[in-house]
Amino acid sequence: MKMITAIIKPFKLDDVRQAVADIGIQGIxxxxxxxxxxxxxxxxxxxxxxxxxxxxxxxxxxxAVADDLADQVVEAIANTARxxxxxDGKIFVSELSEAIxxxxxxxxxxxx
Amino acid sequence: MDEVxxxxxxxxxxxxxxxxxxxxxxxxxxxxxxxxxxxxxxGLVRAKNTAEILTKNVGLxxxxxxxxxxxxxxxMYPGAYEGGVFQSLATLGSGLLGSADNSADTVxxxxxxxxxxxxxxxxxxxxxxxxxxxxxAVAERMKLWAFFLFAVVLTGFIYPVQGFWKWGxxxxxxxxxxDFAGSGVVHMCGAAAALAGVLLLGARKGKYGPGGxxxxxxxxxxxxxxxxxxxxxxxxxxxxxGSELKVSDVGEANAVALVFVNTNMAAAGGLVFALLLSRxxxxxxxxxxxxNGALAGLVAITAEPLTPAPIAATLIGAVGGxxxxxxxxxxxxxxxxxxVGAISVHGVVGIxxxxxxxxxxxxxxxxxxxxxxxxxxxxxxxxxxxVWFILKMTMGIRVxxxxxxxxxxLAECGLEAYPEFxxxxx
Numbered sequence: 001m002k003m004i005t006a007i008i009k010p011f012k013l014d015d016v017r018q019a020v021a022d023i024g025i026q027g028i029x030x031x032x033x034x035x036x037x038x039x040x041x042x043x044x045x046x047x048x049x050x051x052x053x054x055x056x057x058x059x060x061x062x063x064a065v066a067d068d069l070a071d072q073v074v075e076a077i078a079n080t081a082r083x084x085x086x087x088d089g090k091i092f093v094s095e096l097s098e099a100i101x102x103x104x105x106x107x108x109x110x111x112x
Numbered sequence: 113m114d115e116v117x118x119x120x121x122x123x124x125x126x127x128x129x130x131x132x133x134x135x136x137x138x139x140x141x142x143x144x145x146x147x148x149x150x151x152x153x154x155g156l157v158r159a160k161n162t163a164e165i166l167t168k169n170v171g172l173x174x175x176x177x178x179x180x181x182x183x184x185x186x187x188m189y190p191g192a193y194e195g196g197v198f199q200s201l202a203t204l205g206s207g208l209l210g211s212a213d214n215s216a217d218t219v220x221x222x223x224x225x226x227x228x229x230x231x232x233x234x235x236x237x238x239x240x241x242x243x244x245x246x247x248x249a250v251a252e253r254m255k256l257w258a259f260f261l262f263a264v265v266l267t268g269f270i271y272p273v274q275g276f277w278k279w280g281x282x283x284x285x286x287x288x289x290x291d292f293a294g295s296g297v298v299h300m301c302g303a304a305a306a307l308a309g310v311l312l313l314g315a316r317k318g319k320y321g322p323g324g325x326x327x328x329x330x331x332x333x334x335x336x337x338x339x340x341x342x343x344x345x346x347x348x349x350x351x352x353x354g355s356e357l358k359v360s361d362v363g364e365a366n367a368v369a370l371v372f373v374n375t376n377m378a379a380a381g382g383l384v385f386a387l388l389l390s391r392x393x394x395x396x397x398x399x400x401x402x403x404n405g406a407l408a409g410l411v412a413i414t415a416e417p418l419t420p421a422p423i424a425a426t427l428i429g430a431v432g433g434x435x436x437x438x439x440x441x442x443x444x445x446x447x448x449x450x451x452v453g454a455i456s457v458h459g460v461v462g463i464x465x466x467x468x469x470x471x472x473x474x475x476x477x478x479x480x481x482x483x484x485x486x487x488x489x490x491x492x493x494x495x496x497x498x499v500w501f502i503l504k505m506t507m508g509i510r511v512x513x514x515x516x517x518x519x520x521x522l523a524e525c526g527l528e529a530y531p532e533f534x535x536x537x538x
Contacts, residue, residue, distance in 0.1 A: 045394040046328035048441040
């Protein structure tokens with residue numbers, strides 16, 4: 001199994017959710033996060049005075065998927081979340097050693 | 113009494129009642145400006161200083177009312193009391209002001225066309241307006257009780273003296289200085305007191321960095337600031353509309369209507385041009401500048417809302433809107449920290465409004481407008497500076513650095529405006 005963590009632009013969240021649902025993913029976890037990458041922050045003006053926004057708002061989504069679905073999911077997220085402009089975000093894929101469905105006690109790929 | 117005389121007497125009494133009613137309703141609208149200032153200031157400070165600015169605003173309003181009753185009104189209008197200044201204190205026991213109201217005979221004789229108490233009510237809410245201007249400029253760092261003590265002096269003494277010069281038929285009035293509803297007497301007066309306070313108080317921590325750096329400290333609630341501005345806009349119809357003092361004949365009714373229209377147009381002109389200037393200067397439409405622009409338009413037209421045509425009123429307001437944006441940026445360059453732009457809106461644009469009278473009112477002279485501006489500013493600034501200075505040397509006017517960081521809500525009021533929200537980052 002793989003754990004896929006993606007940091008994306010918040011306005012792309014609905015599209016990404018739809019895209020992974022179309023593949024057959026049955027659950028994702030979403031967190032509102034802030035951070036910076038190569039995009040860095042940006043400056044804004046308030047009453048003529050500059051202020052720096054160091055951390056930009058992003059959406060973090062986490063999905064646990066079976067190994068054979070992982071590439072497809074990564075591709076779907078990347079294609080959907082891409083605008084081509086700086087700040088589109090990143091996708092991290094890591095090995096997932098175990099998953100347990102709490103209600104039934106199922107484990108492994110059955111549980112994700 | 114024959115029938116004609118009787119009807120004529122009734123008409124006179126009705127006119128008296130109408131003018132009094134109009135005066136009272138206009139005064140009530142001006143009272144509501146206290147809500148406008150309160151919401152505007154609450155929106156433009158940080159959340160941790162909101163409860164304290166609310167306390168300041170309700171406190172200063174009430175202090176202004178009491179001080180103006182005790183001595184302010186009698187200083188400003190010595191003729192209103194037999195025996196003049198401080199007579200009001202002596203008559204406290206026998207129904208303050210009330211005993212002096214008009215009898216039907218006085219009204220029939222044509223010596224009075226509205227209730228004396230309605231005049232007091234209309235005047236008292238003006239003083240509160242002047243003091244409201246100060247609270248925004250010194251927000252987020254001034255000690256609450258030092259501010260209240262200053263409010264006692266400004267509303268009881270400083271404001272009434274210069275008010276007497278103009279509206280109490282003093283020397284400025286005799287010379288020919290024109291100020292219809294108080295661009296100078298109310299607005300520039302408040303701004304001059306605020307400027308003196310800000311100079312002695314210093315900027316908020318973190319507002320200015322080394323090498324001329326100006327840091328933004330965004331306000332916490334722009335919906336409140338916008339509501340506050342619209343409330344002020346509404347209240348201003350009373351402020352200027354009521355200053356015509358009479359509505360009960362065709363000429364006066366038309367005059368009041370024109371004042372309403374011009375007041376509204378000036379605000380619109382001020383808002384649009386402040387918004388445009390901030391869009392082209394800063395790249396984005398700064399709402400807070402637009403709000404200040406509307407208020408600048410209102411302040412600008414207050415000195416003379418009766419003689420301009422509506423298009424001229426719009427232009428006078430528009431110039432106010434442009435001036436206010438430039439003034440806010442300039443004051444920041446000079447490191448004069450005014451969180452809500454009060455000194456720019458009421459001071460700089462107040463001066464513009466007084467000068468603009470010369471464009472539309474043939475009775476105005478540039479010389480006397482300048483004399484009025486200089487004398488009112490000098491009187492209020494110098495006396496305020498002295499009072500602030502004495503407060504600074506005795507009880508102190510600024511909260512500790514730690515209290516400022518934690519927020520004056522907890523330090524001064526022991527409560528928070530929004531206790532159920534997690535604290536926002538600096």
